[in-house]
Every structure is written in C-alpha cells, then in structure tokens.
Amino acid sequence: MTAADEPLEGNPEPLSSLATIPWSWAARTPDAPCLTYDGTTRSWREVYDRSRRVAQGLAASGRGPGERVLYLGRNRPEFFEILFGASLTGWVTVAVNWRLAPPELLFVIGNARPKVLFVTREFLEKLSPVRDKLTTVESVVVIGDDADGYEKWLTCWPARVPPVVTRDTDPAFMMYTSGTTGVPKAALFTGRALQATFGAADVLGVTRNSVVLAALPLFHAAGLNSALVALAAGAHCVLAADAKPRSMLELAQRHRVTTTMVVPAVLKALVAEDVDRYDLSSVDTIGYAGSPIDPELLRSCLRRFGCRFLQLYGMTETIGITALAPEDHVVEDEGGKLSSAGRPLPGVTLRVVDPVSGEEVAEGVVGEVWARTPTAMSEYWEAPQETAGVRTEDGFVRTGDAGFLRDGYLYLRDRLKDVIISGGENVYPGEVEHILFAHPGVADVAVIGTPSDEWGETVRAIVVRTESSASLTEGEVISYAKEFLAGYKCPTAVDFVSELPRNASGKVLKTSLRRRYLPDTTGSF
Structure with a gap:
C-alpha cells in the first residue's frame, strides 16, 4: 500500500483487509458516494x-x-x-x-x-x-x-x-457480548474473519450499484456485517442513527435504497407505518436477523413492500451462519422451510450434537448447533477458559442454540443458554439476575423471557422478597434495575413468589417457571 496523498490509480489488489476497502474503491471510483449521513455524503x-x-x-x-x-x-x-x-x-x-x-x-x-x-x-x-x-x-x-x-x-x-x-491474522475488531454468568466478554475477530464476511454480498444481492441502508447498530454482528458487505462491494451506504421506522422510510425514499437489514421487531414497526405515503419502488431486498419471521407478519411485509426477503442467522461469536434465501420465503409453506433458519452460508459447516456427549445426532433430532465458519471469532479477549468452553479443538463454535437439520436446512427450537431476544437485542438473564440480587430487598431471583407484541420478548423477573422487605414493589425493582442496566435489559414485569423451584443441586428450574408463566411452553431444553 502506498503512502501517497492521492488514492492509487489502476487496478488495486483484491480486498484483503478492512484497510483495503477504502483504498481499493478510492482508486476505482474516487468520486462515487461512499457514506451518507444526516444529509451529507462523503465520496x-x-x-x-x-x-x-x-x-x-x-x-x-x-x-x-x-x-x-x-x-x-x-x-x-x-x-x-x-x-x-x-x-x-x-x-x-x-x-x-x-x-x-x-x-x-x-x-x-x-x-x-x-x-x-x-x-x-x-x-x-x-x-x-x-x-x-x-x-x-x-x-x-x-x-x-x-x-x-x-x-x-x-x-x-x-x-x-x-x-x-x-497481517490478516492480526486482531482487528472486538464486539462485546454477555455470558449467562453476567460477565461481559469480548469476541475478538481477525482481519481475515472480517474479510470472510465480504462474500455475503452475493447472498444479499449487493453490488457496487446498490444503495444499502444501515440502520441496525454497528456494535451488533448483523449491523456491522451488512454495512461491511455493502462497503466491500463498493456500494453506497446510507447510515441511519438508529432503526426508527419513519426515518428509515424517509431515507429509503430520498436515497433510492435498494437493500437493508433489520430485525423482525423493526419490520413490524415498519408495516405499522403508512408505507403507501413513500416511494419504495427502489427497494429490492430486505434482510432480517434475530429470529424467524412470523408468517402473518411476512404476508404483511410482502403485500406492503413487494420485494425479496432474506433471513440470516448467526451470533456475536460467529457473525453469519445460515441464510434463508428469498425463494424459500413461500408464505403458503407454513411449517416448512419458512420456519427454518435456512442453509449454511458459503464456507460454513454445521453439526447438531448431543449437548452432553458432543456426539452428532441423526437428522431431524434436536441437539445443540455447532458451527465452523471463517467469520468466527478467534477467541474471547483475555478469557482462555471461556474460549475453550465455546470453541472445539477442530474449530467449531458451540452456539448454545438447540435445533435440528432436515434436508440441509437448520431449524431452531430453543436457546440452550436462555437468552432473551428483545427488539433484536440479546438479554442474558444471568446478567440481570446478578444486578437484582444486589438489591437489599431481594432474597432470590430468576429471570425469563415472556412474549411481547412490540418487542418479540420482554424481561420478566420472578423475585423472592427478604423477610424484612415484604412491601417491596414491582416499581421499586424495575427502578433499581434501571440504575445499572440498559433499558432493554430491565424487567417490564416482576412477580413475587415465596420460593423458586430448584433441583437437587440447587439450580433454578427455569423450564418449570416457563410452564408456569407460559402454559404452552413444552420445556424442551
């Protein structure tokens, strides 16, 4: 790479790192739009x-x-x-x-x-x-x-x-996630792992002629991935400060956006807007991540937007794992491929294993999903024990998700780690429990997710009061949580009980709690 003040002319080397993205496209198309934000475009x-x-x-x-x-x-x-x-x-x-x-x-x-x-x-x-x-x-x-x-x-x-x-094997990026123990961990990615995300351009249908609206937060894997894919392809990336529906629709109309990535909760908010007021004829593909889409919501989206839909499944530690292609988004196929997370992305190998023995299970049998992908983190930052707990010796990442494979498609059934997904944000019950335990009026606490029409899931705390705090209220517990936790992690409902169900080893039986508060829950995994 040169140290000259002006971008290189000619044909730059293939994209081999984050650094070569702006260098390569500045040499090819120096005056083309690169990033637009708040009415200002930078070439x-x-x-x-x-x-x-x-x-x-x-x-x-x-x-x-x-x-x-x-x-x-x-x-x-x-x-x-x-x-x-x-x-x-x-x-x-x-x-x-x-x-x-x-x-x-x-x-x-x-x-x-x-x-x-x-x-x-x-x-x-x-x-x-x-x-x-x-x-x-x-x-x-x-x-x-x-x-x-x-x-x-x-x-x-x-x-x-x-x-x-x-070197492309050097560390380049860190994203924080929280473990079920409540201790945040940083997934560390090399330049090579981020470079591997560039290949998703074909999956998303992004080219140098695309205009990609980046509204998901860039500290999340889905937000970072979709934006990097756009820039690596030489596309014009329009940035939204956050995923507010009306702002997204206005930006899509103004800049003739062709592609965007959202979470289902944002899709639901988008279709609730008066979409017909906007000219969205340029929109070709809407990707979504975070959870499979509800068939009724998809019908509304197809009717309102009339474009292709694409689902991506992944996690912070792996970025992308599978994709459900537009041709698989067949509304009438309820219970079929539409209920799946799709097929492995290029370069990804999946295993579904017995979560205890680690042995692969037969097709159609539910087990823990393991993924080996070139986009995976190299390690948790300064946490070798935690790294060893999630990465196998042959390079697979234990996702902690339960699912099964059928005809090459992955179907997810539950989250082994009890993660709550609220509005596209991961909420780890252990982290919330850790904070609530510190309240002087809380003797015991367990946190689970319960359905929410607005957010997909919301946080519910089941609390045992101390003997001296019989008057502790729901509002007091929620206010306490808000002092120490981001708003989306805080309980929206608090139930008080005399004791929590535990097994012989003292572990809270969250499957029992789910049955109590979610009567239709089977309790699997």
Missing part, C-alpha cells in the same frame, strides 16, 4: 483521506499494533473512518453498545483498556460519572459539533498511510 476519496488521517493520529500516540481504540456512539460515518484507520495501523477497534448504563460502560472500557476513546457528543454525559476511573484512556476525541473535537483532530495529521506492517 470514497474523502473516506480514504480521512481514514489515513485517523491512522496517522493513532500512530502518533507512539503505541504499536494491537492497541485498542474504542467508539461510543450511534451509527455515523466516523465509525468507519476509525475502523479503516485503525486497520491501517494495526489497532483493534472496539464498538460499544451506547445503551449501556455507566457502571456497564466502566466495566467494558476497563476490560478493553483502550488508549484512545472516540465518543459522540450526546454520550459525553453518560461517561461523566466514570471518566476519572478510565485509567488506560490517554485521549478522548469528541465527535459532533465541537470545533475542537474530531474534525480539528483530523486536520492535525497528514493523509498518509503509516509505515506499519499488518
């Missing part, structure tokens, strides 16, 4: 220029490859400039969920130990309570309307590539 030339300045700014810190740089903010073009710039100098980008409460942010930032923190102005206040405890952070750069912030910082550095040698 490939501009994004490459700004990414190199970020790289120079990081290199000037005197720190070498492998250091972490953290981004805290909604979807904005600066995220990609930082991601590409960090890749140019061998730094690892850490994307953080901006919904986290200050104590959660403190843990994540303390665990990642970034040297540079980029934060949008709207979240500065959230950092204030913990700012003096961020001991590893040497520099905070504010993104927004601050004249002394990010834009001024960029002008301090030349648009040249630092003389740093990087």
Whole structure:
C-alpha cells in the first residue's frame, strides 16, 4: 500500500483487509458516494483521506499494533473512518453498545483498556460519572459539533498511510457480548474473519450499484456485517442513527435504497407505518436477523413492500451462519422451510450434537448447533477458559442454540443458554439476575423471557422478597434495575413468589417457571 496523498490509480489488489476497502474503491471510483449521513455524503476519496488521517493520529500516540481504540456512539460515518484507520495501523477497534448504563460502560472500557476513546457528543454525559476511573484512556476525541473535537483532530495529521506492517491474522475488531454468568466478554475477530464476511454480498444481492441502508447498530454482528458487505462491494451506504421506522422510510425514499437489514421487531414497526405515503419502488431486498419471521407478519411485509426477503442467522461469536434465501420465503409453506433458519452460508459447516456427549445426532433430532465458519471469532479477549468452553479443538463454535437439520436446512427450537431476544437485542438473564440480587430487598431471583407484541420478548423477573422487605414493589425493582442496566435489559414485569423451584443441586428450574408463566411452553431444553 502506498503512502501517497492521492488514492492509487489502476487496478488495486483484491480486498484483503478492512484497510483495503477504502483504498481499493478510492482508486476505482474516487468520486462515487461512499457514506451518507444526516444529509451529507462523503465520496470514497474523502473516506480514504480521512481514514489515513485517523491512522496517522493513532500512530502518533507512539503505541504499536494491537492497541485498542474504542467508539461510543450511534451509527455515523466516523465509525468507519476509525475502523479503516485503525486497520491501517494495526489497532483493534472496539464498538460499544451506547445503551449501556455507566457502571456497564466502566466495566467494558476497563476490560478493553483502550488508549484512545472516540465518543459522540450526546454520550459525553453518560461517561461523566466514570471518566476519572478510565485509567488506560490517554485521549478522548469528541465527535459532533465541537470545533475542537474530531474534525480539528483530523486536520492535525497528514493523509498518509503509516509505515506499519499488518497481517490478516492480526486482531482487528472486538464486539462485546454477555455470558449467562453476567460477565461481559469480548469476541475478538481477525482481519481475515472480517474479510470472510465480504462474500455475503452475493447472498444479499449487493453490488457496487446498490444503495444499502444501515440502520441496525454497528456494535451488533448483523449491523456491522451488512454495512461491511455493502462497503466491500463498493456500494453506497446510507447510515441511519438508529432503526426508527419513519426515518428509515424517509431515507429509503430520498436515497433510492435498494437493500437493508433489520430485525423482525423493526419490520413490524415498519408495516405499522403508512408505507403507501413513500416511494419504495427502489427497494429490492430486505434482510432480517434475530429470529424467524412470523408468517402473518411476512404476508404483511410482502403485500406492503413487494420485494425479496432474506433471513440470516448467526451470533456475536460467529457473525453469519445460515441464510434463508428469498425463494424459500413461500408464505403458503407454513411449517416448512419458512420456519427454518435456512442453509449454511458459503464456507460454513454445521453439526447438531448431543449437548452432553458432543456426539452428532441423526437428522431431524434436536441437539445443540455447532458451527465452523471463517467469520468466527478467534477467541474471547483475555478469557482462555471461556474460549475453550465455546470453541472445539477442530474449530467449531458451540452456539448454545438447540435445533435440528432436515434436508440441509437448520431449524431452531430453543436457546440452550436462555437468552432473551428483545427488539433484536440479546438479554442474558444471568446478567440481570446478578444486578437484582444486589438489591437489599431481594432474597432470590430468576429471570425469563415472556412474549411481547412490540418487542418479540420482554424481561420478566420472578423475585423472592427478604423477610424484612415484604412491601417491596414491582416499581421499586424495575427502578433499581434501571440504575445499572440498559433499558432493554430491565424487567417490564416482576412477580413475587415465596420460593423458586430448584433441583437437587440447587439450580433454578427455569423450564418449570416457563410452564408456569407460559402454559404452552413444552420445556424442551
């Protein structure tokens, strides 16, 4: 890669890393639109220029490859400039969920130990309570309307590539997820793993002529994957700060969007809008992730949008695993392929195994889903024991999901790890339980998910009061949770019981609780 101020001419090498995305397209189509946000469009030339300045700014810190740089903010073009710039100098980008409460942010930032923190102005206040405890952070750069912030910082550095040698096997990106114990973990991805996501362009039907609306948060696998696929293909990526239905529809009309990725909860909100007011004739493909789609919702979507639908299944640790193609979205085929998560993506190998023995089960038999994919994380950051618990010696990731294979299609039946998916966000009961246990009026607690028309699932806490707190109320429990947890993780309902059902080893019998609060639940897995 050259250090010249202007993008290369000619035919650049194939995309081999994050860093080569802006370089390659700046050489091919320098003036074509790359990123659009809030009415402003930046060309490939501009994004490459700004990414190199970020790289120079990081290199000037005197720190070498492998250091972490953290981004805290909604979807904005600066995220990609930082991601590409960090890749140019061998730094690892850490994307953080901006919904986290200050104590959660403190843990994540303390665990990642970034040297540079980029934060949008709207979240500065959230950092204030913990700012003096961020001991590893040497520099905070504010993104927004601050004249002394990010834009001024960029002008301090030349648009040249630092003389740093990087490899595609080096770590490049970290995404945080929470384990069932309530301890957040960071899935660490190499440049090679992120490069492998580029191949999903064929699955999504994305080309350099596409206009992709990126509305899912970029700190999530589905949001990051769909945006990276678009940029790697040379497409025009339109960023929405978040997935608000009316804003998405307006952006789709204004920019002639061809493709977007959402979660079913967003689809439901979209069809509830007056869609006929908008010209959506350019929309060709809508992808969705997070859960299979309800057939009735799909009928509404097909009627209202009249385009192709594509389902993707994956998890933070693997990014993509399977896809249900548009041709399999046959509404009349209820109980058939439409109820599946689709077939493995290119390069993916699936196993369904007995969750106790690890032996493969016969086709049609429910077991734990294991996936070997080139997009999988290399490890959990500084958590070798947890890594060993989720990765096998031959490279499979234990998903913790229960399902079965039939005719090459994967059908999911339950989540072994009890994950609650609320509005497309993963909520881990152990994390919520850990917080609620600390309340002086709570003697015991279990958390499960219950159905929600708006969010798909919502959090329900089953609480045993202490003897001295007989007057503890639902509102008090919820308010306490909101002090320490992001809103989507907090209970929306609290039930008080005299004791929780437990087995002989003391483990809470959540299958029993589900039967009590969800009479139709079978209790499998």
